[in-house]
Amino acid sequence: MNNRFEHFSVNIFNIVHYWNILASEEMKKHGLRGGYALYLIILYNSEEELTAAKVAELCHRDKADVSRAISVFQEKGILEPYGNSRYRAPLRLTEEGRKLAGQINVQAVKVLDVVGMGISDEVRAHMYEGLDTIALNMKHLAEGGLPK
Numbered sequence: 001m002n003n004r005f006e007h008f009s010v011n012i013f014n015i016v017h018y019w020n021i022l023a024s025e026e027m028k029k030h031g032l033r034g035g036y037a038l039y040l041i042i043l044y045n046s047e048e049e050l051t052a053a054k055v056a057e058l059c060h061r062d063k064a065d066v067s068r069a070i071s072v073f074q075e076k077g078i079l080e081p082y083g084n085s086r087y088r089a090p091l092r093l094t095e096e097g098r099k100l101a102g103q104i105n106v107q108a109v110k111v112l113d114v115v116g117m118g119i120s121d122e123v124r125a126h127m128y129e130g131l132d133t134i135a136l137n138m139k140h141l142a143e144g145g146l147p148k
Helices: 004-028 036-045 052-059 063-075 095-115 121-144
Strands: none
Touching (some): 004 095, 036 052, 036 063, 036 095
């Protein structure tokens, strides 16, 4: 019996489920939602200025959720206030925001180190290459429809 779909789907959903639990636990310490961890890490690691629209695109998240997170980040002094154009303004972490995002990034790397124990660098590289390929192929399939 071919159970590739079940195996793939259950594992992906389990990874997301447990990642959300771990992210929520860490972010709760800072009075933030777990889902906001990815936004902070993306802003922290980006070599270019990002807008809210770009963050939503990179994370494949709803623009409204990104906007809510940005409002919370601004209230907490993590992000500088918007410029003139609210949604197209570049997002800049404050010094406090960079510090917090750096801490969250370190914790995320620790999680990946722990959950990846026993996986060689070669296998890890192949795994990420495979995931990148699957994600790109899924995108093309979702945009173009299932083959007839």
